[in-house]
Amino acid sequence: MSAQKTILTGDRPTGPLHLGHYVGSLLNRVELQKSYKQFVMLADIQALTDNVDNPQKIRTNVCEVVLDYLAVGIDPSKTTIFLQSMIPEIAELATLYLNFVTLSRLKRNPTVKTEIQQKGYGDAVTVGFLTYPVHQAADITIFKGNLVPVGEDQLPMIEQTNEIVRAFNRTYNTNVLVEAEALIPRFARLPGIDGKAKMGKSLGNAIFLSDSADVLSKKVMQMYTDPDHVRVEDPGKIEGNTVFTYLDVFGTDIITIAQMKEQYQKGGLGDVKVKRYLAEVLNTLLEPLRQRRAEYAKDPQAVMQIIRTGTEHAREVAAHTMMEVRQAIGLNYW
Amino acid sequence: MSAQKTILTGDRPTGPLHLGHYVGSLLNRVELQKSYKQFVMLADIQALTDNVDNPQKIRTNVCEVVLDYLAVGIDPSKTTIFLQSMIPEIAELATLYLNFVTLSRLKRNPTVKTEIQQKGYGDAVTVGFLTYPVHQAADITIFKGNLVPVGEDQLPMIEQTNEIVRAFNRTYNTNVLVEAEALIPRFARLPGIDGKAKMGKSLGNAIFLSDSADVLSKKVMQMYTDPDHVRVEDPGKIEGNTVFTYLDVFGTDIITIAQMKEQYQKGGLGDVKVKRYLAEVLNTLLEPLRQRRAEYAKDPQAVMQIIRTGTEHAREVAAHTMMEVRQAIGLNYW
Secondary structure, three states: OOOOOEEEEEEOOOOOOEHHHHHHHHHHHHHHOOOOEEEEEEOHHHHHOOOOOOHHHHHHHHHHHHHHHHHHOOOOOOEEEEEHHHOHHHHHHHHHHHHHOEHHHHHHOHHHHHHHHHHOOHHHOEHHHHOHHHHHHHHHHHOOOOEEEOOHHHHHHHHHHHHHHHHHHHHOOOOOOOOOEEEOOOOOOOOOOOOOOOOOOOOOOOOEOOOOHHHHHHHHHOOOOOOOOOOOOOOOOOOOOHHHHHHHHHOOOHHHHHHHHHHHHHOOOOHHHHHHHHHHHHHHHHHHHHHHHHHHHOOHHHHHHHHHHHHHHHHHHHHHHHHHHHHHHOOOOO | OOOOOEEEEEEOOOOOOEHHHHHHHHHHHHHHOOOOEEEEEEOHHHHHOOOOOOHHHHHHHHHHHHHHHHHHOOOOOOEEEEEHHHOHHHHHHHHHHHHHOEHHHHHHOHHHHHHHHHHOOHHHOEHHHHOHHHHHHHHHHHOOOOEEEOOHHHHHHHHHHHHHHHHHHHHOOOOOOOOOEEEOOOOOOOOOOOOOOOOOOOOOOOOEOOOOHHHHHHHHHOOOOOOOOOOOOOOOOOOOOHHHHHHHHHOOOHHHHHHHHHHHHHOOOOHHHHHHHHHHHHHHHHHHHHHHHHHHHOOHHHHHHHHHHHHHHHHHHHHHHHHHHHHHHOOOOO
């Protein structure tokens, strides 16, 4: 066992990253890269499973997502940023894993089950989509990821991965694969600006890290508050009031925020005033990120070179694991 | 369209090849290699789908099968013999294809349906086994196989392949993938020595190309004939009499065989006599093959080198197709 644990994480490059990513995963990564070997995967092959007819969207967003990474302070000298599709070893390993998973097991996977229902696939679900937990197991294990930051809803994915790991190691009497552990982020989900539980790239309720100060301010002005708080003098509710939820997450001046909450609940503090304050808080937070982003965006070739360098490193690691896997099975012909 | 068509065929290396392979596929390949680009795949990854816990069997049989190829006259200077597991591009392409096939479509595949029933898998079928037609589509199309020699029962596999080809080409507005055509062999299935419809590696009813003259003669002596033909003087039946079926296939002296049939039907010709004649016919046929096999078997390294050279060539072709596929999707990042 190597002293330094390995983290495998990543994003589907289907859109720019937003404040939900920022508090839910990006900030963690900036911290984690200090103490762990961290691999961050641009999951373009996984993104294809439900964007098969729109690869251009994925292609375009690869660079956007990496700009977001660099903007928040993910450091390519500490974190390996790589493209899933450029590591053929992942597909090789996933193909081998398919023999360790039954159809009924896959259909029981709660995460996949829910997603199939949400997307209304029914029996028309593609095997690409259905088998994505198996491919995810390959993503994780080919890098010998010990720690995988996931939300509670993704725990079945880790369980599926570890079942495969145990079955493989037992079948081939080896310990080449290592089990993964979920790293549940301390921070819960950030709601969308519409107050819905989840901020989503494609839900029209996101504040993107790449939004300008103007766009951000406009979005904050549209935010969901207390629908019963009609006039300034009315008492308002804090609970479920997205603006205050955001202030709790992003605000630094705790005393001011506590005073605003008190006044809001009593009556006499208008939404517009609180929103203006939140917009200022967020713009102050994001301004240095925007500047870093703009700096990197000037040289797309250099960004691509960062991805390429990371991918080359990731591929070496993946090829090494795949070599060990081949040896364990006896597929190492020469 | 290139002038010379490409054939993709192969075997699962799970046992030595037998007379059923000889008349059903091997002789054809020796002919076809004269006029076509022929790729013969050692389908070790596919073999793993139902031998996941016995990779050693596959490993051992890779060399045996190639010795059989060389013994019958498959010429490595004309035919590309390659190992499936050493072409990672196949797994990459198959992974992309999984997005073009629905679960219900796969479950409807008659070949897979029958096999799942025969093997008694039920819902415990692995996704590796269930998705093998998709992987087969990748095997065929990565080499731009125009012609695929298959039995009637395998026609649904070609249909599945062509559905994927059309869906892929339509989705990405390309013609990089080519449809495949089934090449139904002229010769029907050779029965096993027990008279059952199919000679099978694992059915205990096969005469292997690598059987010695003695073993072969003993197997012929056990062959199923006419169960009502008890005494030499009894009239016997030709129809369903495996010994005569074999003589029709392998015999060259048509007149002698016709005379034997007449005498057998009238009565007065014993099974042992016919069997001795068949054993002689088969040993005469196989003797030069055995000699060639023994010659090649002396130098296993040279055999491995043949596989390696073939695999290197196959990989170049596969990598080229995969590069075109990436371009079509837009996954060609650098």
